[in-house]
Amino acid sequence: MANSLVIRKGTNLEKRSRALRAAQYLRMSTELQRYSLQNQAAAIAAYAQQQNLTIVRDYIDEGRSGLKIKGRAGLIELIKDVESGDADFDHVLVYDVSRWGRFQDVDESAHYEFVCKQKGVQIAYCAEQFDNNGSLLSSIVKNIKRVMAAEYSRELSVKVHAGLCRLASLGYRAGAPVTYGLWRELVDESHRSKGRLGKGEYKSLKTDRVRVQAGSDEEGEIVRLIFRQFAVEGKSDAAIARDLNRAQVGNQHGRPWSYLMVHTILKNENYIGKVVYNRTSNQLGQKLKRNPPDQWVRSAAAIKPIVDEEQFARAQRIMADRYITISEDEMLKRLRTILARKGRLTTRIINSAPGLPCSDSYVDHFGSLRKAYALIGYSASRDCDWIDCHDLWSGVLEQHKAQAIEALRSDDGICISSDETGAGLKINGLNLSFLVARQSAKPKPEYVDHWRVYTRPVPLGLLVVLRLDGANRAVRDYVLLPLAKKCDGHYLRLSDMALARLHALRFERFDELIDAVRKRLAASRAASATTIRTNKRVKPSRPKTKNGRARR
Structure with a gap:
């Protein structure tokens, strides 16, 4: 027929319909207004209309840096959809090369674009003056643009770091939240106070500044007490933290103290009136590094001192002597x-x-x-013999664990999962753990043999204890006991007289122990089935009238 539709051989209708579908990727950090999400979306929409494309997906990274892919959920999701084949589009529209990323290694930026191309998805930069068609000119210009984007971030990082160092030299705060006994004050460009900054609050205007002020008199007294106990009384960080917790004194977060919190206070120069900056740095998203003291930026007399300088210096000498290097x-x-x-x-x-x-x-x-x-x-x-043979007995426990798995795996209705971090199993939701208990030396010959086992890391369930002989060189017998609750002191004494009190069973051979475990599992399944049947609700019958009809 003359008017019939003829489909050429090899034509993929699904692919041709997808060819007009596109996804847009939008990214904005905290830069200029021209990079706002609305402006990017408007430019991309105009480009899509010119190219007869329909935008069907949005991938957005708002407030995210382009230095690396970590933390950019939108780009990660885009790459994941493309690699998995779930993408229902053949084009990705991006505002320009810098929105794709300011990767410091330009090969990383090219890698993510290559991943898309390999799956048949074309990347288009809508605001650039070149077409990303793989030509020699577009390849050269695109690579230059990537280098320029990376260099922009490097230059900006240097400028920002220099500006923060200058602010710190003027006595302003340019860093993380303050510690105990200090608080942050927001001031305008005329040094007028705009109030106190709480936890998680930051300045919103570029012209505003943050100063550190001393806290209340009660907090200042606690800080002086910490330095006095450390520098004069010779107490350790941990001992000071314990004293504060006994006195129910909360830290700046209202939580108990730790020795690390006390140590941080003892090193903080804010308590003698100095602002210190650039002790650490991680520019351009690199690994955090500690800078040498000659690169630190200090500003004296920026805060009202809380601690005497002589006492502070004495505390620093004590801490420095802890880490002295000797041969x-x-x-x-x-x-x-x-x-x-x-x-x-x-x-x-x-x-x-x-x-x-x-x-x-x-x-x-x-x-x-x-x-x-x-x-x-x-x-x-x-006696360090037990320490020397620790690895040996760990291997023995692993062997018994493997034997238990092999013996129980063939049973019907049993599901076994192994704990890779220790000698333990989970059988139908029931924990089965293995431990070794060595025989303790007897003070007198008439004393009974006894063993002691440490149960703190063992989960509740069934515990198999391998009791060793008098020389602690071979397995004497096996003890199976239930752990329904944590033991006081986390130790169990397993003499023969104590087994009945612990509801424990003793076995000479390992196969006898496995048979007892099977019986426990069968009894547990039967009890569970009985509970299910007894908990079934029985629908009560309605009373009937004399003529047999149900009463309304």
């Missing part, structure tokens, strides 16, 4: 001195000795405290 030979020499003075060595003695590195430092340098002891010719009285 390993000097570490061992000081350890010998403490040994000669105390006659023995323990973790508590090492940590409390003045001028001696903490026990963790000896572990980091020598591998363990016992190796450090051996280098100075000292043998600790503590």
